[in-house]
Amino acid sequence: MAWLDMLVTASFWVAVLRIGTPLIFGTLGELICERAGVLNLGIEGIMVAGAFSGWLAVYLGAPLGAGILVAMAVGAALGLLHGILTVPLGLSQHVAGIGITLLATSLSYYFYRMVFPTVTEPPRIQPFQPLDLPGLFAQTPMTYLAFLLVALTAYVLYRTPLGLAVRMVGENPAAVEAQGIDVTRLRIGAVMVGSSLMALGGAFLTLSAFNAFYFNMINGRGWICIALVVFASWRPGKALLGAVLFAAFDAFQLRLQQLIGGAVPYQIFLMAPYVLSILALIVMSRRAGVPRALMIPYRKGER
């Protein structure tokens, strides 16, 4: 079977990891926010802003590493905004998130047009290059970073006092306050960190997967990450699995199109990752993992 052969080639799995990298960043970021009890629908826009700002910094002469830091800082700033709106002010996390997505996206485009009023094709930078390693390891440094961050996040969440506090504040903020930890700061901090990871996911697309910033280039990846967090039952390890699985579906459909392309409309292939994700969700999800206090605002001194 040709398609089985395909699944065992190294280049397929290289592609899977590459396609999965932005999803890993985004899913991890969203997971951290949600673990702290804050749904962040700003993810799509934060990824745009990360893609744009990181790329712009490099375009203006900063080294690639600095581009990453700029993207993270922009992500953290947007996270701060989302955090202020949803944590101390306790505004609807849905609207604030969608508002942030709209704001971050349109601001990125506006800035882009102000900085490049007359270009007729997207300016380019020199992006990260894949390392010259054999097999699966021919990836850019950012993919390694993504995997590192999964391990780091898992470690922090499950092995450190800070992680315990984050998990607890997503379960019962009153319990956190009763133990002398400031709920507002903790949640805002988690949202900022999570948002900066989302921005990294966006920056991967402009600094690593591609070399230019393009309108609409996030193309729904942020929303996928939201779904992946649920799929992962809010666990970092499973988030990695989910992102890789989704990427594998995607890489697979791109190759399947070549294999049996003519007979089947291409939309069927493009649907595959979404359909399979829903099926996977049905098979493995119970709502068990959902943080109890997710989407429930906590205002100190109110009941």
Place this chain on the structure above:
Amino acid sequence: APGAIAQIKPVEGKIKVAAIYTVPVEQQWVSRIHKALNAAKDRGEVEYVYSENVTNTDYERVMREYAQKGNNLIVGEVFGVERAARKVAGDFPGTAFLMGSSFGPAGKNFSVFDNWIQEPSFLTGMIAGTMTKSNVIGMVGGYPIPEVNRLMQAFMDGARETNPNVKFLVSFIGSWFDPPKAKEAAFAQIDRGADVLYAERFGVTDAAKEKGKLAIGNVIDTQAQYPDTIVASALWHMEPTINAALAKVKNGSFTAEDYAQYSTMKFDGASLAPLGTFEGKVPAEIVGKVKAREAEIRDGLFRVNVNDAEPKPTL
């Protein structure tokens, strides 16, 4: 409507031109219109304003707003709003409309154009056919719309002419704006043996470059950025179309017409990009053949077949 013009009259001084694009001006297709209008503006012939990324839901309103403001010529692309656009033109008889459209001209003031660059696409196909060693050519597109299909089909015809054994891979990524995804699709085709890629979308050339394969450009020439990758490109030039329309607006003779011919090689609306860095790398024999075909096309002796059907993979 205060600023609106009652009927088409000769324009004194600068022509006021407004353009409405449904995508950002970086998009290859729209960038050619934008470039031609900017050139006219730089020559001092026109005042040029534009709105980009206008959704089709808003398109009609934007047309009306520009018409009401007294613009002489409105340029754009109405593939998603054909009927509404013609109605707007009917409501503003004094404004000239020049719109990218699949359909014909309408009324007294609604002219159309389209990127009929299948001719150079055919020629790039001829080159691609000889440059492939694996006899597999990959093509990555956004959506299989006629504007895309037509060029891909011509390209395939051209390739088959120089290499009857060539096979094609085709993918559509379901988006106009996802270079990383286009790149992945191209990688997938390279994995399947493609060594020449038809770069309908941004991102494909990057995959070719990264893997040391070749690419064929479309609409714009990006060889400067990819000197070792882009062999040839089929270019579209909007200047002949725009200039013809501007001249008619200027002297008041603008009517409903089809400007398609101005996008052909004969009118310099389309061209094969110079081989540039690949000068000498493409076999001289084939260069000769391409030159000959090009001359035949210009002289009207050879007609590239127009086929709007969705291209299918042949491997």
Place this chain on the structure above:
Amino acid sequence: MRLEPRAAVPWTLSLAAPAGAVVVSLALCGFLVAWAGAPVLRAYAQMFQGAAGSLFALTETLARATPLIFTGLAAAIAFRARFWNIGAEGQLYLGAVAATVLGTGAIGGLSPWLMIPLLMIGGALAGALLLMGPTLLKLRLGVDEVVTTLLLNFIVILFVGLLLEGPLKDPMGLGWPQAEPIVAEGELPKLFGGMRLHLGFVIAVGLAVVLWFVDRRTTFGYAARAVGLNPQAAAYAGIGVRGVMFRVALISGGLAGLAGVSEVAGLKGNLTLDLSPGFGYSGIVVAMLAQLHPLGVVAAALFVAGIFVGADAMSRSAGVPTYIADVIVASSLLCMLVALLLTRYRLRR
């Protein structure tokens, strides 16, 4: 600094706060406008002109608000019962597909009095049917509906693309992925000659009033609210939580489907892949801005549409990049959220 609930909301404040939100937002965006070199105050005057300065502008605002009212109601009704339907976008498209299937000549010879209701019912059913999947998955297997409805949006858009390149493709469309136009009898009549505003707006507002009545005055509305506010207590009191959820989902999906019918039969005339620039998602914003109140949805939709249409026109008049419109909408939205909060709470210390 702390927030403290207000005992009563002075009416001056409930007027001043939204106005203040718009002013603050415009002031913030003023920096961006000035950066582009446009005179800020003139630009904002043009913005007002563009949103409501003429019959044309006003009808455009109302026309753009129409689908937002439908999707806003769809979200509001579902969210009230704590059913997180994020799939209005997909339901909108499927509603439009139903209208296209029924309204492009398959059924002929009906008067508009029959044809229009037929399309509406068909579209509503299609939207409702689409939401059944996630609803049943949630009720039977406990599968999170946020994810299923969200992912279905992507699937539906691809499915529509498939239809538009296949069975629904307009043979006269020169190969473009678009459907045949809705027959004349199925078109929603325009409300003013030469303007795009159509009957869909009246229907949307009418439905908002009906839903408001349902919500406040009917046993079903009561049950749905009870289920949303405390499912456990509702169940204890004898309200069938699943049944209520199921019916709420039907209505929500139906409303989103109607948005598709309204756009296709009222505004665009035929189904294309870009029928909706995210109306399904904006509907969520509209609903939450309205605090899930059906009449509030109308106001919120008008607000969002007015800001967008006005700012969009301003970008052209003032020569500011087009993207300013979305920036102003987003910042107004966030400011408005904060302002509404400050009508309910006061800041202390």
Place this chain on the structure above:
Amino acid sequence: MNQPVGAQAEVVLRLRGITKRFGSLTANDAIDLDLHKGEVVALLGENGAGKSTLMSILFGHYVADEGTVEAFGQPLPPGDPAAALARGIGMVHQHFTLADNLTVLDNVMLGTESLWSWRSRRSAGRARLDRLAGAFGLAVRGDARVGDLSVGERQRVEILKALYRDARILILDEPTAVLTPQESASLRATLGRLVAEGLSIIFISHKLDEVLEIGDRVVVLRAGKVAGEVPVADADRPMLAGMMVGRAVEQPQRRQLSPGAVAVGLQGVTVLGEGGRRRLDAVDLDIRAGEIVGLAGVSGNGQSVLSDVLAGLITPDGGHYRLADEDVSRAGTRGLVARGVGRIPEDRQASGVIGDMTIPETLIAEDFRARPFSRFGVIDWRAARDFAARIVSDFDVRTERPDLNARLLSGGNMQKLLLGRALARRPRFVLANQPTRGLDVGAAAYVHQRLLAAREAGAAILLISEDLDEVLRLSDRVAVMFRGRLREADPALGPVTVERLGLMMAGQGFEHAA
């Protein structure tokens, strides 16, 4: 304990002039309070008197509008729980502040290590937890998920949280409201040990016997003010009740009645749980008209399941549930309500009121589909408001406005609301599950009075309660549940006493059952 602590003992906590306003309401009005080393101060007051508010200010959850708090001679910064914890103040909140999905150890260790430390010293933490648990008789497994624990065990975790941090001052806000008598007794023993270690304790409770047993001094709050202060040695129940309520509280008396026909009958009712476990095991029970049957049992032995069956939430897997002669096993909640069953749920916040609905809205939840509340699916809000006004006045619900959101009512008033909802229809059968949990003496007496009145009006009543005094005082007959089975305490075998019930609850008399 109960030894008056000399005035010479060090003052560890000094509250001066604490005033706290919520909008127009003054919850605490210039309150002064001292706590000495090794002293147990019992804080008493009606529901809503301001006890929890005062403690929340002391601990830093709320910021007082006026007044100061001093701990160990140093002023305490307002609104800063971390500072209070650092000074050795531990608080056990009225509503548990635990995360159900995490383990006991997680809940206890949270916040005890620097947030920036790179690893959590869990084995040291576990050892310390085990040591404390052993020393104070608070047995609980560190790795257990809190959600799997019984209420009593959670209470222990809350206390361990404070002890783990070396609390010198312990505040317990109604720690025994949800405990069984046995659990309460063991808690009191633990507190004794703590005081012996030199801790000072503020103890809030509505159970006056408890207060008299463990308090050294009683401080009574009324409407936000200190209404009085007495050494326990000088206090007795009626006196404390009078100080709290401002008038004498009369305990309603049960009159002798001759019961009528069997109104409710359970025959062999069985409910299966996961893995075929019998959550209810062939329960037989008859209740006659005009009779109150009390049901006691350690929580987790099936009272809740039985209550769910009787309320129509669960259809039994076997056996019959009859009202008069009709089998209503499958009637469902709505069917039971229609047949005249009045139900008072165990957890009034979760299954009783719909907190964000107004009082009239919450009150019609059971019969909004019927006249007079609706016709043809349209609700008549005037009828609902009239009904609510009647309930509010008949059942003495204290509320600022009749259209307040139910959430804003105090627990006692919420309970009266639910009582009104259940009794207004003059039900044949009343299912009252923990009807006075957390209520002050006045409110509890009122609930008792209404239940007795329903009995006299001929209703059959099942009273499920963990308060054995209540059970004995109100019931004509008493039954006990143990591991899903139900046994009546046979009066022929001698008087039914708390001790006898306690033994039955521990399983005595259930051995040879099928």
